[in-house]
Amino acid sequence: MSEELKPCPFCGGEAELDTSQAYRALSGGTLGSRAAVYCARCGADMGFCYEDAPGTPREDIVNQVVDDWNRRAPSPDMREAVEALTTLIYEITHLSAEDDKGRHHCYISKDALESARTALRSLTGAKP
Numbered sequence: 001m002s003e004e005l006k007p008c009p010f011c012g013g014e015a016e017l018d019t020s021q022a023y024r025a026l027s028g029g030t031l032g033s034r035a036a037v038y039c040a041r042c043g044a045d046m047g048f049c050y051e052d053a054p055g056t057p058r059e060d061i062v063n064q065v066v067d068d069w070n071r072r073a074p075s076p077d078m079r080e081a082v083e084a085l086t087t088l089i090y091e092i093t094h095l096s097a098e099d100d101k102g103r104h105h106c107y108i109s110k111d112a113l114e115s116a117r118t119a120l121r122s123l124t125g126a127k128p
């Protein structure tokens with residue numbers, strides 16, 4: 001294989017390569033196999049069916065799928081922002097309470113808020 005797999009571009013999860021993933025063709029219903037890279041956490045995947053490129057060495061198809069997957073991977077700053085925002089959203093949705101007047105209050109830790117702000121600033125280039 002040509003290179004290591006980058007994390008999932010959607011969730012940052014670990015990616016895995018399957019060089020003989022079975023699939024059933026939409027038209028005709030025949031069974032085939034493909035090279036596929038998929039996220040072990042969220043299930044995002046991309047692949048290429050060997051039968052769609054007759055005569056092409058399988059190794060070339062596998063390398064192309066790996067290259068395509070890695071080209072879609074986000075920068076480390078994007079992963080950091082997604083993790084920070086995920087933490088913030090978790091706190092907003094899980095650390096909340098209703099007062100005796102029926103008003104809804106949410107509690108966010110300063111750390112989670114500052115991490116999200118810092119990560120977003122690094123993505124947008126905004127000044128603090």
Ligand SMILES: [Zn+2]
Nearest residue numbers: 008011039042
């Ligand atoms: Zn994922």
